[in-house]
Amino acid sequence: MSATRLTKGGRIDRSRTLKLTWDGKSYDGFVGDTLASALMASGTQILGRSFKYHRPRGVMSAGVEESGAIVTLGTGVRAEPNTKATMQELFDGLSAHGQNAWPNVRNDVGSVLGLFGRFFSAGFYYKTFMGLPPFEWGRGTGIWMQYEKLIRKAAGMGEASRLADPDAYDHAHAFCDVLVVGSGPAGLNAALTAAQQGKDVILVEQDFELGGDFLNQTDPAAEARRIELITALQAAGVRIMTRTTAFGLYDYGTAGLLERVTDHLALKPEHSPRQRFWTVRAGATVLATGALERMVCFADNDRPGVMTAAAARSYLNRFGVLPGQNIVVTTNNDSAYATAAELAVAGASVTLVDLRPEGGGSLSEVMADASVAVRTGLAPLRACGRRAVNGVQLARAEGNSWATADTLPCDLLLVSGGWSPVVNLLSHRGAKPKWDADLACFLPAPCPDNVVMAGSASGIWQGDACEASGIAAAKTALGQAVEGPVPGGWDTPIKPVYEVGLPDQKTKGFVDPQHDVTSSDVRLAHQEGFVSVEHLKRYTTLGMATDQGKMGNVIGLALMAEALGKEIPNVGTTRFRPPYTPVAIGALAGRNVGDHFRTLRRTPMHDWNLRHGATMTDAGLWHRPWYYARAGETITEAYIREAATVRQAIGICDVSSLGKIAVQGPDASEFLNRVYSNAFAKLPIGKARYGIMLRDDGIVMDDGTTWRLSETDFLLTTTTANAGKVMVWLEELLQLRWPDLKVHVSSVSDQWAGVSVAGPKARDGIAACLEDPDAILAENLPFMGVTRTRLNGGIDCLIARISFSGELAYEVYVSAGYGERMMDLLWAAAEPLEGCLYGLEALGALRIEKGHVTGAELDGRVTIDDAGLGKMASTKKPFIGSALRQRPELLRPDRPQLVGIFPKDRSQTFNGGALLCKPGVTEGHGEGWVTAVTHSPALGHWIGIGYISGGHGDWQGKTAIATDPVRKGDIEVEIVSPHMFDPEGERMHG
């Protein structure tokens, strides 16, 4: 192939030169070029290496189906492997290099693999590499994994960066009445028709120019028509999106679009996203997605210099590149005739080889005018040349077989094997295309959704008919009954041909060139019984390459049909999966990455906590204070000090993240009585009660306190983790199961800021902050009492005397906006009392000492009895879960029970997650497990909480082993009551 840039013609702007670098060498191109057209114009031929045999590959197409010119764009963090050069718009400074080759694609050591190609038939790897050759001796996976290392290195195509992608991607959403995909003659007309009926229309085009096949034509009238249509579209207010691919169709007229915002720019605007992923919800969709020209399978049909006829026409007419000087055009249909003539007019010596004995009818006369030599009844048998095509051996059709004919020298071999409408997007909707034997292609089948095909995507080959089809499609999509043009449009029928070859031919003919799937691979698949299309695809990898079968699927199917002696429609068709063309994962993720991944929740006192030395930890989606280290303290030192301070004086802990639900209405108490396992019906006003709710299956769901504020008004608190889940659950119960109950629930988690103030001096500390310090005197606010009062400065607050730490403790809630003010007041009062701020780690220490459960203990598998709270399951009323908690396995006496755990040697520590076992038993599931461990300042040694079969009663006086083989060894432990500190609760009642 000796391509040259023409001095005139095409749509490139010769006045604006762009520099590009290919494999380190500098080349020129023009505005309007693709990377492929610029490299072709510069005479570069080998642009890629194939997957398996590392065969040299050049440009094979001018579009999305490209299977040869696959390159890596850019370097370093912006390296973009597997880029189709035919789809990459040229910009100044573009840099690309070859991939899957060493040292480079022109001279690739890997091509030696091609010499052993006969051993690398389809699926050969399933038959060997198991054990030692030649007879696969061995066991296990070790030998295979050695082979695998080599295979993995050889496989893959481009190399991805290991560094974070530095670019940003946007998500966008849109709605429209009609979405039109493709801006060729059909698409432009469809969009215009809908817009002129007053519809809101979005037109998307993957190319950087509108026009589709208009762009490949030389006739000035075509260009005039294109401009006319675009002008009308703009006037009609159609939203036009170029460089945008509709990559998938989903339920309910939803389309996924990928807009390439800056990929074509030399200087990327600083604040622009690289790409934008659009979700469009369309009332109707018109797919004017065009058709792709097929190759034919023949020997060495993958040589650089073999391409589709349509591609050559595009390079000539759109990009001003004459792709060869001495060109053979092989075809089985009318479409290549115009291409042959135009190439000849542009100065090439052209021979047209038509398989049809009668040739192209009247088209042949045009050929004579253009001095194109026409040969009929012939087809390409073999491409000659290794690194570039230098001739084509022809074959004559003789019945069902082929006979060798003469060889024509050439530097460019064009192939037209027919056309395949792009039905991929329709296939995403589950519509199976139908084979049309006359046109030798799959035509779209009716789609249950409002999706209509138009133009060559529905098998209409002529431009005028495509325009009419676009109009008809838009009307159909809008529910108007119209007759559109019928598929077809060639004067002389196509003569289907998928493979040209001689029996027992040894040379490879490629069906799916990118994956090196050959016709003999397809036949081997047949021979071995992989005759279903899906088996064929999976066994040979046909259609699994980055062109997703655009180049090879139909040929593969045809070859299988032939092998089976069936018609193509009886063999089937594979279902195309989204995306239509590959989409960057970054674009699909958009902005929700890095620290924007999953909403971060902060309490109203977040900043206050940070100012006062908090180190934060993740608690679900929340950041909560973990500990407040003083100068030089480790986390352990800090939490031990904090917990000890709470026991000795006063501590303040931000508990705003707890779920808070207002349960209101005349039936609120009845509702809670059904939801909670314990009784709530008679909870007095001004009192709080600890409650446990079960799931339907009788397993513990959540726990918390609920405060009765009035006859009809309750404030229910949940754990931080289950706040959302409990809210949804209560709504479900009220709306679905008990609609007769007059209750309303509202989440007020974000409305309240809350702190726990705990310790023997808690009352003094809070009293100092109250306008009425007497409000929390023991007689006014006894244990589990709730009161409304005011902090100094007139800040309304709710105070409940409840304790998680086991100390005299209160929870104080104020409106979220007063959270920081509350902290200022409380801290000013607590600091002189030698108090502290404490975080989750100290909270954990305090609650473990008391044997209070949290999420670590309530893991979705424990019953209320397991957690030692069986007395909270009422026997006087039914409640959610009361039926199914009575199932026999849940009542077994040997179930693990909540216990406390002391190391036998009190100086030792152990780990949460350790298993509890009988001494000497080194296997099996063990008797229980440790859920959490802390250093107890009150007891002066490490303690744990966990579950063990039979509970601490069964283990009195016995030694258990806390075994933690994945982290540390075995520790002897004693099993004690979970209430390890102040079991009578004297401190919190005081």
Place this chain on the structure above:
Amino acid sequence: MTRFSAWNVFWNGLTSQKGWSRQWRDPEPKSHYDVVVIGGGLHGLATAHYLAKNHGIRNVAVLEKGWIGGGNAGRNTTIVRSNYAQPGNREFYEDSLKLWENLSFDLNYNVMFSQRSHISLLHSPGAVDAAARNYNTMRRTGAPDAEIWSLEQLKQAVPHLNYGPNARFPIMGAALQKRAGTARHDAVVWGYARSADQMGVDIIQNCEVTSITRDAEKVTALETSRGTITTSKVGLAVAGNTSRLWAMAGLGRLPIESHKLQAFVSEPLKPLLDQVVVFGVGGAHFYISQSDKGGMVFGGDLDWYKSYAQKGNLPIVQDVSEAAMSVLPCLGRVRLLRHWSGVVDMSMDGTHFICKTPVDNLYLNAGWNYGGFKATPASGTYFADLIANDRPHPVIANHDLKRFERGLQIDERGAGPDPKLHG
């Protein structure tokens, strides 16, 4: 049948591949079989293989309404692991992993089981403890390969995870199972089919069961699209269609709901990730590995609504991509090549059923949730054992339909009786 070996690959390379024959026959259905397994997916084929191999029952048919391996067998993300901790599951999946380790040799088919290790990222001290409990259990029940890794160990093994300051959930360490990994899913299907076929099993494709004839105790015949077949025993292994066949047998309801799970593969890349990496925090769920061909194979949560459709929707595509970028920020420019979905039978506790049914000669294999692929060899082994001996092996004693009545929920996640939460 030509044995698969390097020698025969070489020899056939020299002789135009002429020595290879069909990997499994295409027989006409006989009128009677000792056992009919409905469902030509992995579990059905594996069951047939082990019926013949372990129990000498060779008059067996596998009925497949489409093409074998066309369901979840060919749609999953190919991960094999045994890091289950609940009694019953632990033993079952450990047995399965041990069978995987020699599966290529057992089948004389390279299923490409690659023990490249499975890494679950951990993000908080509580998560480390919870993982440690499970991995300690594994250590004591036949899995010496369970480890908890520090952050430093993890960084050394997988240097390009997101350890940066902008990680929303900083990584603290990892739970590792070294013997876990991936296998080539299609090869497993074909390997079992070829091996079962060699032992006399009839694999009958394009044969849909249209009705099940039975009297009070027994199934007497199966009406199929290829005629009536009588049989002494019937095994159901039809993931995604279980409820339909169950209803066809007149058996009412099941503790199963069918959901849709998507899977994703990128364009092929040179080696980028040597392990299976799993990320699950803040409500996210994501798993990724790289296939031998080079594609990044990944997935996440269910689509969250019940569905029998093998097509996914965009919200999960986005969700999974977000997770991908959060774990491996270098994936930004890597392109998604395909996404697809399968129908998974989610059970009420996230654990499967291999059990007898109210009908004497009908046996059930169903409810595989996310676990079906990795379970294949054990599922086939124990289901074959159940069918052959008409009693459950102790390992699967609690994998029955009655367990919920007894109050036994084998719930690895503690999610409760909501099928969609067991992913």
Place this chain on the structure above:
Amino acid sequence: MIRIPCPFCGIRDHSEFTYGGDGSITYPALDAPLQEWHDAVFQRENICGVQTETWHHVNGCRMWILVDRDTMTHEIHAVRPAHPDLAKALESSS
């Protein structure tokens, strides 16, 4: 994207909702026998075709709705509030 016509908010993406479950289940009285609870909680018809199911407009009006939807095609045939009084109120107002 399934587009759900919420009776309160209009047509919205399904990602605003969470799927609940089988809407045909009638949960027994709290004091009903264990077997009834077992069947309601654990047994599913698992219809392939049109089923009545519950959805919660969690990122919208927070209402639970009953949706008749085809589980094979995802086509929605009918939508109504789960709460019978609200369903009636909407019916009479339309």
